[in-house]
Amino acid sequence: MTLRITDHDAALDAARALAPAVAAGASARDATRQLPFDEVTALSASGLLSITVPTEFGGPGLGASTLASVVATIAAADPNVAQIPQSHFVFVDAVRRVGPDTLKEHLFPRVVNGGRVANAQTERGGRTALDDSTALHRTADGLRLTGTKHYSTGALFADVLAVRANGPDSGSVIAFVPADSDGVEIVDDWDGFGQRTTASGTVVLNDVPVDSGHLVDFTRLLATPSTYGTRAQLLHAAIDVGIARGALDAAPSVVSSARPWFEAGVDRAGDDPLLLAQAGDLELDVRAAEALLDVAARSIDDADADPTRETIGAAALATAAAKVSAGRAARRAGADLFDFGGTRAAGSQANVSRFWRDARTHTLHDPERWKVQHLGRWALDRKLPPSHGTL
Numbered sequence: 477m478t479l480r481i482t483d484h485d486a487a488l489d490a491a492r493a494l495a496p497a498v499a500a501g502a503s504a505r506d507a508t509r510q511l512p513f514d515e516v517t518a519l520s521a522s523g524l525l526s527i528t529v530p531t532e533f534g535g536p537g538l539g540a541s542t543l544a545s546v547v548a549t550i551a552a553a554d555p556n557v558a559q560i561p562q563s564h565f566v567f568v569d570a571v572r573r574v575g576p577d578t579l580k581e582h583l584f585p586r587v588v589n590g591g592r593v594a595n596a597q598t599e600r601g602g603r604t605a606l607d608d609s610t611a612l613h614r615t616a617d618g619l620r621l622t623g624t625k626h627y628s629t630g631a632l633f634a635d636v637l638a639v640r641a642n643g644p645d646s647g648s649v650i651a652f653v654p655a656d657s658d659g660v661e662i663v664d665d666w667d668g669f670g671q672r673t674t675a676s677g678t679v680v681l682n683d684v685p686v687d688s689g690h691l692v693d694f695t696r697l698l699a700t701p702s703t704y705g706t707r708a709q710l711l712h713a714a715i716d717v718g719i720a721r722g723a724l725d726a727a728p729s730v731v732s733s734a735r736p737w738f739e740a741g742v743d744r745a746g747d748d749p750l751l752l753a754q755a756g757d758l759e760l761d762v763r764a765a766e767a768l769l770d771v772a773a774r775s776i777d778d779a780d781a782d783p784t785r786e787t788i789g790a791a792a793l794a795t796a797a798a799k800v801s802a803g804r805a806a807r808r809a810g811a812d813l814f815d816f817g818g819t820r821a822a823g824s825q826a827n828v829s830r831f832w833r834d835a836r837t838h839t840l841h842d843p844e845r846w847k848v849q850h851l852g853r854w855a856l857d858r859k860l861p862p863s864h865g866t867l
Contacts, residue, residue: 478590479523484542490522491549499553499722506556506830509672511664515557516633519550520590525561528568533584540707540776544714544769551718552725555834556673558715560630563595566708567638567692570650573704574697578689579652583636594634594655596625596679610641612651612686619644619686621651621659625679631655631662632675639681640694647695651686659684670830670837698865701788703776705865706795710772712841713795716802717769719838720762723809723831727755730817730828751816758805758812765798765805772798789860792867796847803844806835842866 481487498515505512519525524546529535543565551558568587571579587593598605610623621641631637634655643649655662661680668676697704734745742748775794779787810832814821821828850861861867 478521481523481527482536487527487542487546490524491546494522495549495553498557502554503827505673507827511673511675512557516560525564526588528565529584529587530572534588540710541773544710544773547711547714548718551715552722555715555719556671558718559674560633562711564593565711567593569707570692570697575692576689591635592633593636593638594630596628596637596639598627600626608640608642612641612644612649614644619688621681621684621686623681627676628679629674629676631679632664650692650694652690653684653686657684668837670833701785701863703779703788703791705867706776706792709795709799713769713799713802715838716806717765719835720765720805720809723813724762727816730813730821733820734818758809761805761808765802768798768801788863792861793854796851800844800847803839810835
């Protein structure tokens with residue numbers, strides 16, 4: 477049974493209720509690369525995957541502020557579990573914006589009942605991450621999809637795959653296909669040293685049948701400035717905020733097993749004045765990232781309510797700032813844990829390294845240097861950033 481969530485407070489309550497169970501096995505899952513099937517099933521049952529489904533299709537139609545808070549809460553418990561539905565929310569948003577009625581009527585009720593969507597976007601052979609060789613072709617038997625996708629986070633857990641491809645005529649499309657369709661092979665070959673249990677592996681598509689009513693015009697989706705890409709980036713920032721907060725929440729346990737430095741003249745490592753200052757400074761960084769995430773989410777909600785070039789650009793800049801701040805805080809928090817724990821923190825049994833490994837891996841999404849560059853152009857020239865799906 478899938479619960480029904482009606483408002484912001486109910487969504488946060490559901491996330492907070494789910495988080496302890498997700499956190500309980502996070503370290504062990506990372507250590508043994510045990511995929512979180514039970515946790516993802518619980519996420520579906522919680523109703524949280526439906527929070528952005530429009531009200532006319534049975535969802536609560538909640539905005540970016542709710543979404544960011546929910547994702548950050550789950551990410552603090554286990555950023556792997558939080559990343560798995562990132563593309564779910566992105567592609568639900570794509571369908572909401574420009575999807576045909578046939579797709580909305582098919583997909584949204586399924587999501588309300590706990591159905592999961594996952595991405596099959598990126599390829600390895602193109603000049604950039606936006607270049608595709610996967611193509612949708614017209615045949616005597618209807619539309620068929622062929623190609624290979626990598627970094628397909630969550631595909632192993634999905635009911636529906638959202639596949640980016642070259643369209644049968646021109647432009648790019650997103651084809652929504654059942655994950656168990658004939659010709660679909662999902663390969664669990666993700667071997668990253670961080671975010672180890674996101675199942676970000678390979679999807680092979682061999683002459684997969686596609687319903688012509690289940691296509692989103694991806695070219696059209698990006699043709700007009702909007703918050704589509706900004707919302708996707710907000711989710712990545714929320715995951716990084718969660719990693720940072722989760723690492724800092726682990727600090728009391730880590731420092732409790734450390735021995736104090738002899739020069740500190742204290743009985744507990746946690747009373748070392750230099751460690752206290754370092755922890756306080758880190759707390760400032762994490763709180764700043766959390767605050768910037770909140771500002772960005774509210775900016776997106778404002779832009780969605782009144783979409784102009786200025787409001788959309790302001791939301792993109794706010795989200796760029798949040799993502800850079802969150803990434804820095806996550807990497808620093810993961811690294812500082814070793815200072816709090818000392819040499820013992822390097823032991824494999826403690827698995828303290830998972831926070832830094834998760835942060836370092838996840839923050840490879842969409843280079844921060846380009847977000848800083850756009851912030852710089854705004855600071856010096858008041859130039860609004862482009863709206864191209866990754867800012």
